[in-house]
Amino acid sequence: MAPKTRAENRAEQTRAILDRARAQLAEVGPAALSVRQIARDVGMVSSAVYRYFPSRDELLTALIVEAYDELGAAVEAADAHVKRRTDLDKRFLAWANAIRTWALANPHEYALLYGSPVPGYVAPDDTVPAASRITGALLSLVAESELAQHVLGAPTNRLSTKERTALGPVRDAIPSPVEDERMLRWLMAWACVFGHLSLELFGHMHRGVLDYDAHFAQVTGQLAADLGLTG
């Protein structure tokens, strides 16, 4: 029995609360997450929890950050498992499949991250850097595809001038310059992947598509082809 110092104890309690909160999140979803229930489960009184998280919403954002980190780590691990780094199609598929695998394993967490924000629109808070890991992994692929001089697999319209300026920030997020049309195709792939996932996980594909795995594979394969990553 080490005579726990105050900081140690605080760290332990914080973890215990977060762990129990994640478990409850997986069971009942974000809407039904109860601070009092969490307090009971970890063996303290509800008001004590507020010494660690000032409100339920802050607890939720902590869970969001944790979930983003977990998903980001999964994505990066999947990418690292592709041996030939120049196989950008494999890396793109690894990116998409990692997200889908994680989402299927943690549907409530996915809903928390990419579904409707529960307490109104969350202002730009400390969840942004964690969330950037996922898109950042994709942007790396964009840069590498540009450097590899891949030619797009589908004819792509020239960007309107408004659109060109509209994409300024995302372009700035990539160190090297990227062709207009390529940038657009990658953004479309981004929307298509998350659109598929949200439609699938939120029950909008129930009638219409039988085998989600097959459909996702077909879609992502097509996206890779459109991006010129294959061959």
Added chain:
Amino acid sequence: MAPKTRAENRAEQTRAILDRARAQLAEVGPAALSVRQIARDVGMVSSAVYRYFPSRDELLTALIVEAYDELGAAVEAADAHVKRRTDLDKRFLAWANAIRTWALANPHEYALLYGSPVPGYVAPDDTVPAASRITGALLSLVAESELAQHVLGAPTNRLSTKERTALGPVRDAIPSPVEDERMLRWLMAWACVFGHLSLELFGHMHRGVLDYDAHFAQVTGQLAADLGLTG
């Protein structure tokens, strides 16, 4: 003062509750919608509301159905405003723009329909037919594009056999047969549009894209081109 009959009164009260609920939904979102507050607003006691809607969830599903109907009507109206019925690209853009316009005007309703389902996964209930109006409008365009023998604007991979059988139900929802690759491209467009909308409305495009209007126009225009609707 007509001596309101019982059925009349019931219809009026039901409407009053629904109207007030929609207003409150637009103000505070689905999570914070309160039966008691609605009751106060319409001038009755909370328990009286339960004579009209057996639970809060049933009230929410009624709101979902209403929202689907409103969105469906908006989509159909937008489609009807395209004079040359063979201009499938214009009709596709009308479809996409109608959804986005409605979503921007009613973000909380959009979140209710296409965001994370609030009370766990809603089982297949009476919301399905209302929801089918939106996808149904898209499927009509698929059928017409096939009949018009449009040739896809982007090279498309052959479907895997698993994928071909996976798409059985959606194919059955269209009276006339549809080419495999065309079906896939339309499903991708479907996911891409809703993916864009969810990413935009739920705040994931905040950094990255400045002008959502321009980007959406560019994306949907590209989708129409990929589907072979232009020219």
Added chain:
DNA sequence: ACATTTCGAGAGCAGTGCTCTTGTTTTCGT
């Protein structure tokens, strides 16, 4: 005209997020 159903109102229950107060314990400055 009467029995049945429908309805509104109120009380009440169990639960929630959150605040405040009250002792107790750990930490820190001197």
Added chain:
DNA sequence: ACGAAAACAAGAGCACTGCTCTCGAAATGT
């Protein structure tokens, strides 16, 4: 090493929620 200061757990309490039950009053069907 000791006393001031900060951190902490516990409990009571407030305002609120969804929902149930009972009780009278009103409209309905026969």
